[in-house]
Amino acid sequence: MIKFFRQSYPVQYVFLALLAIVLWIPVFITGKADMALCSPVTPLYNLVSGLLDFSPYAMIVLAFLMMAFNAVFFNSILITNQIVAKVSTIGAFAFLLVMNFTLTQSNFYPFALACVFILMLMHTMFLIYQTQNPELYLLNAGIFVAIASMLYFPSIVMVVWVLISLFIARKSNIRLLIIPVIGFLFPYFLYFAGVYLFGNLPETAQQYADYFSSLRFAVEGFDWIRIVVLSVLTVLAVIPLISSSNFSFEKTIATRAKIMMTIVLLVFAVLLLFSGGEILYHGLIFVALSVIVSYDLSYMDKTGWADLLLTALMVLVIVNRYFYKVI
DSSP: OHHHHTSOSHHHHHHHHHHHHHHHHHHHHHTOOOOOOOOTTOHHHHHHHHHHTTOHHHHHHHHHHHHHHHHHHHHHHHHHTTSSOSSOOHHHHHHHHHHTSSTTTSSOOHHHHHHHHHHHHHHHHHHHTTOSOOHHHHHHHHHHHHHHHHHSGGGGGHHHHHHHHHHHTTOOOHHHHHHHHHHHHHHHHHHHHHHHHHSOHHHHHHHHHHHHHTOOOOOTTOOHHHHHHHHHHHHHHHHHHHTGGGSSSOOOHHHHHHHHHHHHHHHHHHHHTTSSSOGGGOTHHHHHHHHHHHHHHHHOSOOHHHHHHHHHHHHHHHHIIIIIOOO
């Protein structure tokens, strides 16, 4: 299976399309979308969900289309940044499997809409390492964080990830550190200016203040099955990465820097799991793990055990969706 996805021909994309449909058929059958996730601090998500609240099926269709697009886009990002081989669909396969590992993840929720902007942000930060004049990239990075946070507010912490990534990329002078912050503030300036002109600015500001004042370290969302799911995915991603010195691929400094950025992103993603709500809706951890899994599968020499494990996991995921629906 791994060698199959290390190629990029029409047959691979047909298989991926069929896999995506198979994974989402139970969602279309139930026709249930979580409509109770609007928040005063997610104005763009509120706008989209408000436009589609006439039908949960419209929400599900949009979530499915965005997931499918994100899988292809994710694969393209990894190829462009040499995290996987140039001719490969392994990234799209890993993204589909990890982002739809449970039935809960296959739905319409804030991160599902914000994911594309987070992928744009990651791509932008990966490119910075090999860019002599990264100012425009950094401005775009800040804008992407702002838009993502208007859909999925916890992604606001990625401003800090951008700044740390600059140190990893060895581009950490004061001027470069300020640019993404300016980029982040600009969309919020436009948003609050619009609220001032056409809405109630004091009320909106109070809603943001109430949100921050209510933040706490939440552990209620964790149960044994969610802990098992997260642990299995993390172990499967990290163990091959630790032993990556045995891979046939001679990693460049740029590739190592991008993997280090991803590991730092994974740390932030773990922290977001404790920000409250359904922990499987905090999809940043699955994006980070998808990068690491794609890297692992692309360059490991011996794939026999990994093929067996991947096949078993895929069967388990599908069986759970159609029969047991444990999570």
